[in-house]
Amino acid sequence: MSLEEIRNIRLEKLSRLKEVFGSVYPANVNRTHDIGEVLFHFTKLKKQKKKLSIAGRIRSIRTHGGSVFFDLEDSEVRLQCYIKKNTLGERLHELFTDSIDIGDFVGVSGLLFTTKKKEKTLLVTDWWPLAKSVRPLPEKWHGIQNVEERFRKRALDLLMNKESRERFLERTKIIKSLRDFLDGNGFYEVETPILQPLYGGALARPFTTHHHALDMDLYLRVAPELYLKRLMVGNLRRVYEIGKCFRNEGIDVLHSPEFTMLEGYMAFEHYESLKVLMEKMIMAAVKEVKKKNSIVFDGKTITFKKPFRTMTFSESIKRYALLPNIEHMNTEELLLVSKQFGVEMNRVYSRGKILDEIFKKVVRKHLIEPTFITNHPIDISPFAKMSGQFPETALRFQLIAGGIELINAYAEINDPIEQRSRLIKQEQMFKEGDEEVSRMDEDYIETLEYGMPPTAGFGLGVDRLVQLLTDTHNIRDVILFPTLKPL
Template identity: 40%
Template sequence: MAEETTKQVIEDDPIEVRKAKRAALIEAGENPYGHAFHYTHHLTDLDEKYASLEDGASTEDEVDVAGRIMAKRVQGKIAFFELRDATGDIQLFCRINALGEEVFASMKDLDVGDWIGVHGTMMRTKRGQLSVAVTGYELLSKSLRPLPEKFHGLADKETRYRQRYVDLVMNPEVKSTFEKRFKIVAAIRRYMEQQGFYEVETPFLHPILGGANAKPFVTHFNALDRDYFLRIATELPLKRLLVGGFEKVFEIGRQFRNEGMDPYHNPEFTTMEAYQAFSDLDGMMELTQGFIQAAAMEACGTLQVTYQGTEIDLSGEWRRATMMELASEHAGEEVSFDRTREELVAILEKNGGHAEDAWGKGKLISEIFEAVAEEKLVQPTFVCDHPLEISPLAKKKADNPELTERFELFICGHEYANAFNELNDPVDQAERFRAQVEAKDMGDDEAMGYDADYIRALEYGMPPAGGVGVGIDRLTMLLTDSATIRDVLLFPHMKDEAPSSGKAAAAAAAARAAKAEAAEA
C-alpha cells in the first residue's frame, strides 16, 4: 500500500517524475549531464543556407546541432521536437525506421527543457518546415523542473525578474534587449577608443567618500582593519590620472549607492565616465552627442527612436540652454539670482515644491527647474550653467561665480549625462570639500568627505579638463524602449522571496511573530 502511494505521488509530481528518469539513466550507466558537444552549425545558419530548399525535399547533408527542447509531439512511429539554441529554433524530425526502436523510445522519453546534441541530415517537410532528420542524439543535460507554460506576459513581473534564467528561455524579446545592451556598450567603447581615449580601471573600494553626493555602502576591510566605501563614482581616481599625464581616459563600470529603487534607479548601476585634458563643456557636448548617436545606430540602426510612445530625434545638433532660461520659460516668470530668496521660495511653492530652510538661491533655482521644466525636455537638451550650491566639483563661471561650468543632458524628461569643466584649483577645491564636511557634520549623510590626497594631486597641477558621466542602464532603457531599469538589468535587486507554503512558510511566520513579540517587549 505504501509503495502504491509513493508511486502515485511521483506520477502526480512532474519534478519527481523527471528525477526518477534521471535515476534510471544513472542506474543504466548513462550520464544525464553529458560532455562537450561539437556542433557544426547554429540554427539560424541552417535557415539561411537552406532557404531555397523545396517543400518535401531531402538532402544527404549531415549536420550536428545542439540546444534545448522547447516542444515535442509524438505520433506513433514519428516524433517532432522543437529545438532552440542561442540563435533560433528548428524542427527535429524523428522516425523509428531511421533511429531504431531503442533510440526512438529513449527520444520519446525526453522532456521539454532537456538539452540535447543531434546528428542528422537536412530536409524540408511537405508542409514547408525546414527540419533536421535525426539519425542520432546525445543527452547533454536533464531538466528536472518543467518550464512554465504561460511565463510570457506573467502578471507578476517580479517572478520574471527573480527567475531571469526562465524569462530568457520563455521570452525571446528579453534576450534581444540584452543583446542590444551589449551593442550599446561595445559601440560606446569603440567610439571612445576612436577618439583617442584610454580605457582604465580604478578601485571599487574607496577609503573616503567622494565624486558625488550619495549614500554609500560600507564594508570592513579586514587586512587594513578599517571601513571602506563601495564607490559611488569614478571621478576622483580618473582625474588623478590627468595629473599623472594621461590626456584622455574613460572607465565603464559599476557604481553603488545605498539608496531607493524605482523605475529609473537601482542601487547597483553602470556608468561611463570620461575625462579629457585641455577640453571644456563644448568638447564634452560633442563627445556625448557622438557616443550616444553611435550607440543608437549600433543598437537601433537609426537616430529616430521611440520611447514609450514618444518619438525622439537623436540626429542633428542638440539644443543648448541654461537652467535659469528653462526654469523661467516654463515657470512663466523670471527665475534668477536677481530675485530675492522669498520670491524664489514663492515660485517653487506655487509650482508644487517645498523649500527647506537651509537652501540658498542656487538650490531653490535647481528645485524650480526640476518642478517646472525637467519633464518637458523631451528632445535632447543640454542644460547648462548650474548653481554653484549644487555643483561642488565644477568650475565657477568666470563672469558669474554663483554659477558653474556644468551641463546635464535631458531626454524624455530624464537626465542621461552630467558634465563639468573640471575644477583644477586646489585651494578652491579644498574649500568646497570643507563645506561638504560641514554639511556631513550637520547630518547630510550624502555629503562627500575631505579627500586630502586628491587635494595633494591637484597641488601638483591638473590641466584644464572636461569630464562627463553617462548612465549606461538609463541609456539602454531609452534605446530598447524599456519602461523600467529592471528590464535592462540581467539580475536586478529584489526583496527576499517569500516562502509560498510548507515548512518554510511556517518558519517564516514564526520568525515574524517572534520579532513582533520582541518589539513589544
C-alpha cells in the same frame, strides 16, 4: 498536478536516462554543426547527404502515431527534428518518448531533408542527453502581470521572453558603441578602485563595508571621478572607465543602488568642446542601435541632430516651473514653492539643492528633445569651475532627452585652493545634516597641487541610455540582475 509531483516524475526519467547513457550531463557535446550554421547552409548540406550532429534545447514536441517531431533551439534559431521508430530503433525511440521533456537539452545526429510543407528538418538516426530539465518551463510568460517574477528569475525571463533577450543584446551593442567611439577619439580605458577609503565625485550617500585584514571601513564608490582626475595629473590626457557604481539611495524607475556609469576626462579641452563630442557619441549610439537618427520613447519620436538645443538651468525653471523671479527668491520662499510642487525639503539644504529638486520634479519631464541644460548653481557643483559670465553658476551641463538625465559634465576645477574651499563648504553641509555631499579628500587636494591641466569631464548613466534607446521605462528592465528585497 503539483510542481513537486512533476519534478518527481522528471527525476524518475532522469534515473532511466542514467541507466542507459551513464551521464545525463556529459562534458562533451559531440556536435559537428550549430543550428544556425545548418539553417544557413541547409541546401548545400542536404545535397551532401552526410550525417551531421547538432545540439540544443527542446522547445516543443509533437507526436503522430509512431512518429515524433520536435523543435531543437540554440540561442535564437530552431530546427525541426523528426524521429521514426524504424529509423531510430525501438529502444532509443521508446526511451525518447518516455523520458524526454520540453526543456531538455539533447544532441542528435541524422540526415537533412525537407518535408512536404517545405519545412527544413533533420531525420534523427541517433540522440543522446546533454542536460535534463528537472523543473518544467513556464508554458507562457504573462509580461506585466509578472514584473517582479521577471526581475527575480531573469533566466526564465530571457528564456521565455524574446523581447527581453533582444533588449539585453541591444544593451551590449550600446556599450560597445560607446567604447568604440571613445577608443576612436584617442581615449584610453582604465580601471579605478571600487572600494575606496573616502567617497566622492558625486552628491550621494554611500554604502559602507569593513576590511577585516586592514581593520578599516571602506566605501563602495559613488563615482570614479577623483581617481580618474588623478590620472590627468599623471600625464594621461584622455581616459574613461565603464563600471559599476553604488549609491545608498531610493529605488525608482530611473534609480538603482547598483548601476553602470561611463565616466571620462580630456585634458586641454573646454567644456564646449566636450558638448560637441557628447553630441557625436550619443548620435553614434542611436545610429548603431536604430540604424537612423531617431527613436520612439514613450510614444514620442525623438530626433537626434546637431546641434542639440541648449538652455540654462535658470531659463528652464522659469519656463517650465513658471517661476520668473527665482534670482530674487530667498531660501524660505523656495522651500515654500518646493512644497507646493510636492517636493519635501529639509531646511538644511542649500538654495541650489532646493532649485535642483524643483528642476527634477517639475522641469525635466518636459525636456523630450535632446537638450543641454547649462550653468547650474555652484553649490551643487563642487567640482566644476565657476562661470565667469553668470554669477554663482558653474561651467557645467547636463544632457537630457525623453525627460531622462543622460550626461552630467563640467569644466573641472584644477585649482587646489579653490577645490579645498568647495569641499570645506561640502563638509559644513554634511555637519548640518545633508548626507548627499562630497567629503573632504586631502590626498586628492595634494595630487591637484602637483598640477592638473585644464580638463573637461563627463559622466553618463549607461542604464538610462539603454532605457531611452530601447523604449524601456523601468531601469530594472535593463539591468540583468537588479537589486531586490528578498521575499
